[in-house]
Structure formats: structure tokens, C-alpha cells
Amino acid sequence: MKKLRHNIRLLALMLALLFIGLGAYFSYSVYFYGGRWFASANNPRLNDQKQNVITGDIMDRNGLVLATTAADGKRAYPRHTGMRQAVSHVVGDSRGIVANGVETFMAGYLLGFNSGILDRAERLFSGQPARGDDVRLTIDAELCEYAASLLKRYQGGAIVVLNWKTGEVLCSTSYPDFDPRDINATMNSGADNGALVNRATQGLYPPGSTFKIITMASALDNIIGVADREAECTGTLVVDRTTVTEASGQVHGRVTMQQAFARSCNTVFASLSLELGYNRLSQTASSFGFGDNFLFRDMVVYNAQYPTTNQNKDDLAWSGVGQGRVLATPLHMAMIAGAIANDGVMMEPRLMLSVTTAKGGSRTLLPSRTYKRACAAAVAQTIKNYMIATVVSGTGSQARMDGVTVAGKTGSAEASDDKSINTHAWFVGFADSAEHPLAIAVVVERGGAGSSVAAPIARNVLNRAVTLGY
Amino acid sequence: MARRGRRHSREEEPVKKKKKRAGRRNATRMTLSAIMLFEGTACLLLVLRGNPFDWTAIMLGLLPLMAWVSVLFLAKRLKADAMLVMLMSFLCGLGVILLYGLSPERGLRHMWIVLGGMLMFSVCAMAIRVMKDWRGICWFLIVAGVALLLLPVAIGQETFGAKNWIIIPLIGSFQPSELVKIFLLLILAQFFSSLRGIKGMLPGLLFAVACLATLMLQKDLGTALMYYLVTLLMYWAASSNLPLTLLGGVGGVGAAIMGYQMFAHVKTRVAIWRNPWSDALGTGYQLVQALTAIGSGGLFGLGLGMGKSRAIPAYSTDFIFAVLCEQLGILFGLCVVGLYVIIVMRGLAISLQARTSFHSLLALGCSLLIGLQTFVIIGGVIKLIPLTGITLPFLSYGGTSLVSCMGIMGLLCGVAAQNAEDREADERMAEEREALP
Numbered sequence: 001m002k003k004l005r006h007n008i009r010l011l012a013l014m015l016a017l018l019f020i021g022l023g024a025y026f027s028y029s030v031y032f033y034g035g036r037w038f039a040s041a042n043n044p045r046l047n048d049q050k051q052n053v054i055t056g057d058i059m060d061r062n063g064l065v066l067a068t069t070a071a072d073g074k075r076a077y078p079r080h081t082g083m084r085q086a087v088s089h090v091v092g093d094s095r096g097i098v099a100n101g102v103e104t105f106m107a108g109y110l111l112g113f114n115s116g117i118l119d120r121a122e123r124l125f126s127g128q129p130a131r132g133d134d135v136r137l138t139i140d141a142e143l144c145e146y147a148a149s150l151l152k153r154y155q156g157g158a159i160v161v162l163n164w165k166t167g168e169v170l171c172s173t174s175y176p177d178f179d180p181r182d183i184n185a186t187m188n189s190g191a192d193n194g195a196l197v198n199r200a201t202q203g204l205y206p207p208g209s210t211f212k213i214i215t216m217a218s219a220l221d222n223i224i225g226v227a228d229r230e231a232e233c234t235g236t237l238v239v240d241r242t243t244v245t246e247a248s249g250q251v252h253g254r255v256t257m258q259q260a261f262a263r264s265c266n267t268v269f270a271s272l273s274l275e276l277g278y279n280r281l282s283q284t285a286s287s288f289g290f291g292d293n294f295l296f297r298d299m300v301v302y303n304a305q306y307p308t309t310n311q312n313k314d315d316l317a318w319s320g321v322g323q324g325r326v327l328a329t330p331l332h333m334a335m336i337a338g339a340i341a342n343d344g345v346m347m348e349p350r351l352m353l354s355v356t357t358a359k360g361g362s363r364t365l366l367p368s369r370t371y372k373r374a375c376a377a378a379v380a381q382t383i384k385n386y387m388i389a390t391v392v393s394g395t396g397s398q399a400r401m402d403g404v405t406v407a408g409k410t411g412s413a414e415a416s417d418d419k420s421i422n423t424h425a426w427f428v429g430f431a432d433s434a435e436h437p438l439a440i441a442v443v444v445e446r447g448g449a450g451s452s453v454a455a456p457i458a459r460n461v462l463n464r465a466v467t468l469g470y
Numbered sequence: 471m472a473r474r475g476r477r478h479s480r481e482e483e484p485v486k487k488k489k490k491r492a493g494r495r496n497a498t499r500m501t502l503s504a505i506m507l508f509e510g511t512a513c514l515l516l517v518l519r520g521n522p523f524d525w526t527a528i529m530l531g532l533l534p535l536m537a538w539v540s541v542l543f544l545a546k547r548l549k550a551d552a553m554l555v556m557l558m559s560f561l562c563g564l565g566v567i568l569l570y571g572l573s574p575e576r577g578l579r580h581m582w583i584v585l586g587g588m589l590m591f592s593v594c595a596m597a598i599r600v601m602k603d604w605r606g607i608c609w610f611l612i613v614a615g616v617a618l619l620l621l622p623v624a625i626g627q628e629t630f631g632a633k634n635w636i637i638i639p640l641i642g643s644f645q646p647s648e649l650v651k652i653f654l655l656l657i658l659a660q661f662f663s664s665l666r667g668i669k670g671m672l673p674g675l676l677f678a679v680a681c682l683a684t685l686m687l688q689k690d691l692g693t694a695l696m697y698y699l700v701t702l703l704m705y706w707a708a709s710s711n712l713p714l715t716l717l718g719g720v721g722g723v724g725a726a727i728m729g730y731q732m733f734a735h736v737k738t739r740v741a742i743w744r745n746p747w748s749d750a751l752g753t754g755y756q757l758v759q760a761l762t763a764i765g766s767g768g769l770f771g772l773g774l775g776m777g778k779s780r781a782i783p784a785y786s787t788d789f790i791f792a793v794l795c796e797q798l799g800i801l802f803g804l805c806v807v808g809l810y811v812i813i814v815m816r817g818l819a820i821s822l823q824a825r826t827s828f829h830s831l832l833a834l835g836c837s838l839l840i841g842l843q844t845f846v847i848i849g850g851v852i853k854l855i856p857l858t859g860i861t862l863p864f865l866s867y868g869g870t871s872l873v874s875c876m877g878i879m880g881l882l883c884g885v886a887a888q889n890a891e892d893r894e895a896d897e898r899m900a901e902e903r904e905a906l907p
Contacts, residue, residue: 001827001830003710004707004708004827004830004831005822005830007706007707007708007710008707008818008821008822008830008834009822011703011707011818011834011838012815012818015811015814015815015818015837015838015841015842015845016811016815018841018845019807019810019811019814019841019845021854022807022845022848022849022852022854023804023807023808025852025854026800026803026804026807026852026854027804029852029853030764030765030800033761033765034764034765034768034800035765036765037761037762037764037765037766038762038765038766038768039765040747040750040758040761040762040765042750042751042758042759042762043762043765043766044778044781045762045766045777045778045781048778113766113768
């Protein structure tokens with residue numbers, strides 16, 4: 001009996017632990033995923049609620065209406081076609097065809113699910129049709145429209161501008177886009193260009209040479225005296241089965257680290273990553289958010305990948321220059337640039353500026369917050385200097401602006417193994433100025449070289465943002 | 471309690487005990503009033519919900535009455551644990567209310583079955599106190615149990631890939647594997663309390679193995695899992711034989727892996743658990759709908775009978791917890807989980823207080839079964855573990871399951887009453903001894 005009682009106590013402990021685990025998991029998943037479950041396109045309650053509730057407005061940061069409910073109950077969008085299409089992915093559509101647009105992701109507000117019990121009771125007795133909350137976004141529709149116009153010449157791409165101090169997304173646009181007034185036409189056109197995909201948050205691209213920011217950070221962190229090193233660039237670096245080459249066959253000769261970074265020397269960075277090894281490089285990558293499960297409050301961003309399985313030396317060398325199995329979204333790359341600008345502190349991206357209730361009150365939103373510390377302030381400072389040098393005298397010279405110091409890194413990412421298609425052109429950078437805390441990421445699909453295609457676009461967008469007062 | 475009382479001086483003792491008893495009675499009354507108020511309000515809300523008013527819902531006014539009767543009459547007469555009876559009554563009432571909101575016909579049927587379950591509860595509770603020797607009966611139960619389990623194989627109906635139903639005239643559908651759960655607990659407690667080691671336990675183990683084999687034959691894997699876990703843990707508690715238990719555990723894991731390889735639907739279940747969203751409109755539909763329902767409910771729920779819980783397939787059985795969370799909120803859902811934990815812990819306390827190893831093992835088995843069944847189904851609904859199609863005790867719609875769960879509670883309360891009786895006898899003896907010169 002004594003033994004039996006002892007065993008019963010142990011079983012009680014086991015059951016208690018099981019249920020504590022259950023409660024903890026339930027609370028955790030509801031807290032982090034509850035909003036996403038609710039906003040899923042598979043939720044039939046959203047469509048039901050639309051019959052009973054007037055969906056609230058979506059506005060840009062200056063109060064410009066991006067989507068509203070017309071008198072006939074249908075959703076109406078801005079009159080100007082360019083603007084309508086430029087923000088189409090961010091706003092999304094009311095049927096949830098575009099994944100994770102504001103229309104579905106913030107439906108809790110727009111459809112009044114977040115209204116309190118008193119509001120609901122009042123509505124019940126007054127008999128007036130309920131109206132959801134109005135959501136004001138952090139984006140500037142004018143800036144988006146301008147940025148989108150720069151992409152129209154190319155096959156596709158995305159531009160993200162965010163405030164690196166607060167994390168507010170000022171511009172997010174993706175091309176090809178669609179007309180929200182006639183989304184069916186885009187769906188039925190049969191064109192396989194992914195016009196409904198928001199490339200800024202869900203397009204996973206190889207980051208190419210822009211990943212050298214992370215390789216550099218890892219080297220500065222782990223290899224003593226790396227900043228004072230000089231390296232010899234012979235144009236090729238033989239690894240096990242592959243040979244790392246320079247972008248267009250140049251030979252950089254004897255270079256300092258800063259020169260290697262500014263001229264985007266592949267062989268130097270490939271040998272750095274071989275020196276660092278998978279453990280250290282992937283550790284730095286994960287501190288910059290690679291492999292993280294992004295659970296931002298305001299938006300869904302696809303997770304960036306750094307190879308964790310099947311690690312071999314060839315992949316390691318290529319990963320140091322952002323090729324192989326490394327993938328990231330433009331928004332994430334803008335966050336990385338922002339972290340360098342912000343002394344190594346990465347802010348959580350925000351898309352919601354304020355929420356106004358139907359009665360004119362406003363809902364409390366949680367303030368901006370740090371997402372994580374990406375690297376030490378000293379490391380960030382060194383990389384910042386390298387990035388400024390890149391714009392002053394390196395591959396990013398076309399991003400130079402008058403009056404504002406721009407720091408940046410270009411990239412020309414191979415999207416195929418056999419060079420049969422043109423490279424994706426990248427520019428990732430920021431304005432090094434407290435008055436204009438802007439971080440930017442530009443990707444142009446199959447656009448060619450980052451230095452000649454993406455960098456000028458970045459300069460123009462930053463210029464416009466500064467003119468608009470950001 | 472008695473032991474603690476002895477530390478005080480003898481004069482104080484009767485007064486204190488009386489006070490304590492009065493305090494407990496008050497607490498019982500308060501809780502009962504709260505339950506009745508909850509059920510009454512819910513009934514009123516369901517009446518007002520219809521347009522014109524849904525007068526059939528007035529039938530649910532019976533619920534507070536049933537709670538009152540079960541606590542103040544049934545529990546008192548049977549000397550059952552008032553707390554357990556109250557919790558059971560509350561959960562059953564909650565089940566009726568939720569089901570009525572989804573489908574009035576099912577809600578009412580559930581209520582009548584609760585009445586039947588109260589009968590089963592009383593029978594089980596009384597049986598434990600009246601019967602002193604279970605040996606003969608257990609041999610009979612073994613034969614009856616195997617026969618009952620084999621019935622669906624012979625004349626059963628197949629639903630959702632499992633063939634575990636039979637149709638009985640007048641009563642309707644009937645799931646023998648639920649009823650045999652009670653048999654299993656009694657048989658295991660009887661044979662595992664044998665003092666002759668593994669030889670004495672053998673009949674119980676063989677019965678469990680036979681049950682498992684038949685359940686596998688019916689492809690009723692969820693119930694098989696419950697039988698297996700309860701048998702394994704009770705065996706360990708009774709024998710403290712770790713090597714053999716581990717062997718059983720390894721065997722179970724092996725069987726699970728084999729099942730995974732053999733049955734396609736087990737493979738799908740695991741894939742759904744890992745990512746239901748990848749096939750949100752196909753195989754993952756159930757779980758995706760359950761999760762969106764939970765997410766839509768938010769902290770405080772959409773309101774009783776509101777929302778769109780009927781979008782979840784199997785809303786009245788496997789996914790009743792998702793319905794609960796959608797309508798009454800996640801906080802309420804967590805509280806209900808807490809209630810189950812209280813039931814289980816109370817049951818284990820009863821098992822610790824029992825005087826004989828038969829009673830102790832029986833109470834342990836009952837608590838384990840209720841606890842594990844709750845954990846496995848709620849864990850499945852919230853995507854903690856792969857989903858297994860079993861019922862949530864007291865809440866899920868399903869006659870046999872409800873009756874058998876209430877029967878199990880009856881066994882538990884029977885043991886508690888036996889404990890109380892034993893304790894009183896002890897106290898009487900102690901008093902008599904003190905009265906001696």
C-alpha cells in the first residue's frame with residue numbers, strides 16, 4: 001500500500017505537469033497565433049460579419065483613404081489608378097484572396113470584433129447598423145505610388161522603406177500588382193506572374209551580396225583584427241567542388257576589408273565565411289533574424305532561411321555571399337539595414353499607426369518596440385562606415401544623394417544555377433541622419449546589376465521620402 | 471483531518487469539527503447556487519435568442535433543478551463527495567447548454583441522457599459500497615466485456631473509419647467500447663490488487679490485451695489508446711515493476727510506429743498536426759476550422775449560441791472544446807480545463823485515502839481515465855498533439871460516452887463514500903476507547 005501511494009503521488013505529479021503543459025501551450029499559441037487564426041481566409045465568420053457590419057476605412061498615415069465601404073455596401077478604392085495599384089498588396093482585398101492583406105489581417109478591427117461588450121449592447125438596442133473601426137496605416141500612399149512607378153519598367157520587384165528608429169513602414173510596394181476594383185480579371189488572366197503575391201513581405205529572394213553585411217558582422221565579431229587585414233583577390237576561389245568567382249570576372253588585387261566590402265569582392269567574403277564556419281556564421285545570421293519565426297503584431301512576414309541542414313563547404317562559401325540556400329524577403333533586408341543604422345538594434349516593423357472607433361474614440365495600441373539586438377554597437381559602426389564608403393566610392397555610388405549621407409550595399413543575386421536568367425538587382429541601405437531615419441530595400445527581379453539598376457531607384461525613392469518630410 | 475484534530479485539546483475538538491462542517495456546507499451551497507444561476511441565465515438567454523422566443527429552451531430550466539437534486543439529494547444519500555458531484559453536474563449542464571445552442575434536438579437528448587447517467591452514477595456508487603467481494607463478478611465482467619466488444623465487429627456500423635457502433639432497438643446507437651471502460655477499471659483494480667504477483671494479475675492483463683486487439687480490429691484507435699495508457703499506468707502503480715512497464719511502453723511506441731506505417735489515415739493525422747494550414751480546405755479542414763473558431767472567440771467569447779461554431783466538422787463531439795472557446799471565450803475554456811484538473815486531483819486524493827488496494831486502484835484508474843481522455847482530446851483540438859477521435863468527458867454529445875463517464879464518477883464517489891465510512895468507524899472506535907476507564 002505504501003508503495004502504491006507513492007506511485008499514485010508520482011502519477012498525480014505527472015498528470016499535473018501534463019495539464020500545466022497543456023495550459024501553457026494553449027495560452028502561448030492563442031497569444032501569438034490567435035489573431036492569425038482569426039484573420040485566416042478560411043474563417044467563415046469574417047464573411048458573415050461583413051453582412052451585418054459596415055467595414056471600417058483603411059487610411060494611409062496622412063488620412064488618405066485607401067479602402068472604404070460605399071453606400072451600396074461594396075468596397076471602394078482610391079480613384080487614382082496608380083495609387084490604387086501601388087498599395088494593392090498592403091491593403092489586400094475583402095475576400096482574402098491576397099494573403100495577409102490589411103483587409104483580412106486587421107479584420108478584427110475593421111469588422112468591429114474588438115469592440116467591447118458595452119458597444120455591442122448599445123448597438124443591439126439602438127438598432128443602428130454596426131460600423132467597424134477605421135485603421136490608419138503607417139505607409140504614405142504617395143511615396144508608395146512613386147516607388148511603384150519606378151518598378152514598372154521591369155519584370156517584377158519590391159521596394160520597402162521604413163523608419164529605422166521606430167520600425168514604421170513608410171513604403172511597401174510590390175510589382176506586378178493588380179487592380180483591387182477588378183481582382184477577378186487578374187485571377188482569370190492566366191498570367192503566371194504572381195501579381196497577387198506581396199513580394200515585399202512574402203517574396204523570398206537570395207539576398208546576394210547584400211548578405212555580406214551579415215558575413216562582415218560575423219567576422220568583426222569572431223575574428224580579432226579582421227578590420228585591419230588586407231586580402232589578395234585573384235578573381236577565383238576554389239572550394240571542394242565549386243569555384244567562387246567575381247560578378248563580372250574582375251580581379252580586385254590587394255584590398256583592405258573596407259575596399260573588399262565597398263567593391264563587393266566575392267572571393268574575400270567566401271574565404272571569410274570558410275574561416276568562420278557554419279556555426280559562427282549561422283549564429284550571426286540568426287541574430288539578424290534568419291531562421292526566426294517572425295510573429296510581428298501588424299503583419300505577416302515570411303521567415304528568412306539560412307542553411308541548417310546538409311551543410312557542406314561549397315554551400316558555406318556561397319552562403320557568405322548570399323547565394324546557395326540563403327533566402328530573405330525585402331522587408332527583412334530593410335530591417336537589417338535599419339539595425340546597422342540604429343547601432344545594432346533591430347526594431348519590430350509596424351504597419352498600424354492608429355485605430356479610430358466608429359464613435360470617434362481611439363484604441364490604445366502598443367508602442368514601438370525593439371525586435372532584437374542584431375549586433376554590437378561597435379560592429380554596427382564599422383559596417384556603417386563600410387556602407388558609407390560603398391556609396392561614396394564603391395558599387396553603390398549611384399545611390400549618392402545631396403545633403404544626406406547614404407550608406408548601402410548592392411547585390412546582384414544569381415537566381416539560377418546556369419546563369420540562364422539575369423540576376424536580381426538588390427540595394428539595401430539607409431540614410432545616416434537623425435532627421436531622416438530611413439532604411440530601404442530595393443529588389444528588381446532579373447533586373448541585372450544592383451549597382452546600376454537598384455541603386456538609382458533607391459536614391460530616387462529616398463529623395464522623394466526626404467522631400468515628403470520623412 | 472482526524473489526525474490533525476488530535477493535536478488540539480480535547481474540549482475544543484467537537485466545536486471545531488462542527489464549525490468546519492458548517493463551513494463546508496456553506497461553501498457547497500454557494501457553489502451550487504452559482505451553478506444554478508449560471509444554468510438558469512443560460513436557459514433564459516437561449517429562450518430570448520429566438521425570434522419569436524424559443525419556448526422549447528425553457529426545458530433547459532430543468533438543469534438547475536437537476537443540479538440541485540444531484541447535489542443535495544443524490545450526493546447526500548449516497549454519501550458521495552459533494553465537490554465531485556457538483557463539478558460533474560456543472561460540466562454536464564454546460565454540455566447541454568452548448569449543444570442546445572448548436573442544435574436544440576441534440577441538446578435536449580443530451581439532457582435526457584444526463585438523467586440516465588445519474589442513474590448509472592447512483593448504481594455504480596452504491597455497488598462499490600454494497601459489494602464486498604468483486605472476484606466472482608469480475609470473472610463474469612471479463613466474459614461480458616469481451617462479448618460486448620465483439621458485437622460491433624459482428625453487427626456494427628462503420629463511421630469515420632471506425633467500426634464501433636451497434637444499433638439497439640428503442641435505445642438507439644450504442645458504443646460498447648465506452649461501457650466496457652467501466653468493466654476494465656473494475657477488472658484491473660480487482661486483479662492488480664492481488665497479492666500473488668504477476669500470476670494474480672495475469673487475468674486482468676490478458677483481458678486488457680484482448681480488449682486492445684478487438685479495438686484495433688474495429689480501428690477504434692483513440693479508445694484503444696485510452697485502454698492502453700490506463701492499463702499500463704495502473705499496472706505500474708500496482709506492481710512498481712519498472713522494467714516490465716517500460717517494456718510495455720516500448721511495445722506501445724512500437725505499435726504506434728507500426729500503426730503509422732500501416733494505416734494511411736494515421737499518417738494523415740500526423741501530417742495535419744504538423745501543419746494543418748498546408749491543406750486547409752482538404753484534410754486539414756477540421757483543425758483549421760477549430761483553430762479559427764478559437765481565435766475568433768477571443769478572450770471573452772462571441773456569446774452563448776453566437777458565432778458560427780457549426781462550421782467546424784464534428785462540432786458536437788470531438789471539437790466541443792473549440793465551440794466552448796468560441797462562444798464563451800478562451801479564459802472560460804482555460805477555467806473548464808481547470809475544473810477537469812480539480813476532478814482528477816480530487817479523484818487521486820480519494821485514491822490516496824482508500825483503505826484497500828482494490829479501492830485505491832479503482833479510484834486511481836477512474837482519475838487517470840478521465841484525466842488522460844481530457845488531455846488527449848483537448849490537446850488534439852488545440853494542436854498540441856495529433857488529433858485522436860475521442861470524446862471530452864461530460865461535454866461531448868454521445869450517449870454511451872456520457873453515461874460511462876458518469877458511471878466512472880459513480881465508482882469514484884463510491885470509493886469516497888467507503889473512505890468516509892471507514893474513517894467514521896475509526897473515529898467511533900477511538901472515542902469508545904477513550905470512554906473506557
